[in-house]
Amino acid sequence: MSSTDQTPERLYVAREPIFPRRVSGKFRTLRWWLLAICLGIYYLLPWIRWDRGPNLPDQAVLIDLANRRFFFFWIEIWPHEFYFVAGLLIMAGLGLFLFTSALGRVWCGYLCPQTVWTDLFILTERWIEGDRNKRVKLWNQKWDFRKARLRLSKWTLWLAISVATGGAWVFYFADAPTLLWQLVTLDAHLIAYSTILVLTLTTLILGGFMREQVCIYMCPWPRIQAAMMDEDTITIAYRDWRGEPRGKHRKAEGAEALGDCIDCFACVNVCPMGIDIRDGQQLACITCGLCIDACDEVMDKIGKPRGLVGYMALSDETRERAGEKPRSIWTHVFRTRTILYTTLWSAVGIGLLVALFVRSDIDMTVAPVRNPTFVTLSDGSIRNAYEVRVRNMQGAPRDFAITVTPSDQFTIEIEGAEDGVFTVPPDVTELKRVYVIAPPGSAPATAQTTAMRLWLEDLAAAERAFNDTIFHGRTAQ
Numbered sequence: 303m304s305s306t307d308q309t310p311e312r313l314y315v316a317r318e319p320i321f322p323r324r325v326s327g328k329f330r331t332l333r334w335w336l337l338a339i340c341l342g343i344y345y346l347l348p349w350i351r352w353d354r355g356p357n358l359p360d361q362a363v364l365i366d367l368a369n370r371r372f373f374f375f376w377i378e379i380w381p382h383e384f385y386f387v388a389g390l391l392i393m394a395g396l397g398l399f400l401f402t403s404a405l406g407r408v409w410c411g412y413l414c415p416q417t418v419w420t421d422l423f424i425l426t427e428r429w430i431e432g433d434r435n436k437r438v439k440l441w442n443q444k445w446d447f448r449k450a451r452l453r454l455s456k457w458t459l460w461l462a463i464s465v466a467t468g469g470a471w472v473f474y475f476a477d478a479p480t481l482l483w484q485l486v487t488l489d490a491h492l493i494a495y496s497t498i499l500v501l502t503l504t505t506l507i508l509g510g511f512m513r514e515q516v517c518i519y520m521c522p523w524p525r526i527q528a529a530m531m532d533e534d535t536i537t538i539a540y541r542d543w544r545g546e547p548r549g550k551h552r553k554a555e556g557a558e559a560l561g562d563c564i565d566c567f568a569c570v571n572v573c574p575m576g577i578d579i580r581d582g583q584q585l586a587c588i589t590c591g592l593c594i595d596a597c598d599e600v601m602d603k604i605g606k607p608r609g610l611v612g613y614m615a616l617s618d619e620t621r622e623r624a625g626e627k628p629r630s631i632w633t634h635v636f637r638t639r640t641i642l643y644t645t646l647w648s649a650v651g652i653g654l655l656v657a658l659f660v661r662s663d664i665d666m667t668v669a670p671v672r673n674p675t676f677v678t679l680s681d682g683s684i685r686n687a688y689e690v691r692v693r694n695m696q697g698a699p700r701d702f703a704i705t706v707t708p709s710d711q712f713t714i715e716i717e718g719a720e721d722g723v724f725t726v727p728p729d730v731t732e733l734k735r736v737y738v739i740a741p742p743g744s745a746p747a748t749a750q751t752t753a754m755r756l757w758l759e760d761l762a763a764a765e766r767a768f769n770d771t772i773f774h775g776r777t778a779q
């Protein structure tokens with residue numbers, strides 16, 4: 303309660319609806335292009351076919367959860383290669399740090415799904431209800447047939463976009479044409495329908511009704527990025543030393559003392575966040591650049607130089623106020639922090655590329671059987687058992703042999719493979735029980751542990767993989 307008038311403090315302020323006006327200019331054009339590219343990739347990617355032979359899916363990008371594999375064009379990631387996914391996530395994080403530190407909230411303004419879908423929803427809203435003035439009028443008028451018709455048309459279109467968005471997501475997890483047929487014939491798994499439902503509702507609510515509230519109240523990124531930006535970060539600002547004192551009446555007495563800002567509110571009316579960039583740096587500003595386009599349009603009309611609102615580094619403010627030229631953009635972009643991020647990003651990227659090109663398409667993991675640690679055979683030999691997981695990452699069956707080194711100290715037996723050779727079907731992981739035997743009285747049989755190496759060999763391709771493990775002798779507990 304307020305100490306003076308006892309009026310309860312309001313913890314939640316009702317949302318003021320925002321009706322962004324249409325604007326054109328270079329940043330708007332750039333955003334249209336990015337919107338088309340992002341949506342095009344998202345909706346079309348699962349439909350690109352990629353021939354991988356008879357045993358693998360023909361989908362270029364597929365997250366195969368059932369077989370725990372990820373397909374990306376010619377690259378196939380197996381579960382034991384999760385470090386590729388981890389590496390890509392690290393690169394995405396470092397890339398975000400790099401771009402935020404150099405160019406502020408470019409992610410928020412141009413590529414974030416919330417921004418892209420909100421832009422699409424605003425576009426359809428404008429298409430059905432008209433530009434800002436018509437939408438404001440419609441909002442304020444009483445409900446009648448026309449208002450109901452326009453609202454219903456808009457919501458129907460929003461719902462269609464939302465269903466398409468949720469629907470496209472599930473196509474990344476199964477063969478898209480098959481799943482589409484299953485969905486329309488009501489033959490798909492319940493999980494597919496529930497995923498589409500959840501994503502449809504979230505897209506509709508977040509993109510259609512909550513819009514800027516997601517950025518201001520729900521997303522943690524605006525708070526985190528404050529730690530990544532500094533005075534050299536290029537961001538959007540209003541050049542108040544040029545614009546102030548603002549005023550509309552250019553021809554009035556004393557108008558010559560006014561700055562370049564004619565207080566037309568064009569920059570405010572186009573802002574999807576409903577803020578006034580002239581109030582200074584704000585958490586709500588996603589740096590979408592639309593206020594730059596709007597103000598440049600106005601400056602062109604009144605014959606003043608563009609850039610009253612524009613990208614700039616705050617460290618240039620003093621120079622600009624003094625009428626000096628700002629430093630080159632590269633001076634701001636290339637600094638210790640961004641060079642460090644670029645170096646780390648490149649190092650992880652090069653590491654992943656090297657790992658991708660040197661990886662073998664056979665692989666094994668070895669797990670010693672501990673219960674019991676060893677068995678003494680009737681002739682006094684000591685035998686250890688191992689669970690060997692063999693991966694054939696090719697699209698054809700392959701014959702494998704498992705051997706052991708040092709070969710003069712051990713012999714080997716493979717369960718189910720009398721001659722020591724076994725076949726693994728294409729693209730599967732097979733579990734084999736392998737016995738390693740040390741002769742009676744030999745060094746490994748009497749030592750507590752002996753290091754040894756198990757080899758997996760593709761007999762046709764002469765390709766090998768190995769795994770180091772331990773042999774337990776009879777002194778082991």
Ligand code: SF4
Pocket residue numbers: 538569572573574575576577578579586587588589590591592593594
């Ligand atoms: S103030 Fe300008 S850059 Fe920031 S969100 Fe609004 S229109 Fe976009």
Ligand code: SF4
Pocket residue numbers: 540545562563564565566567568569570580596597600610611
């Ligand atoms: S668009 Fe430019 S001139 Fe108009 S109010 Fe905004 S800053 Fe001032």
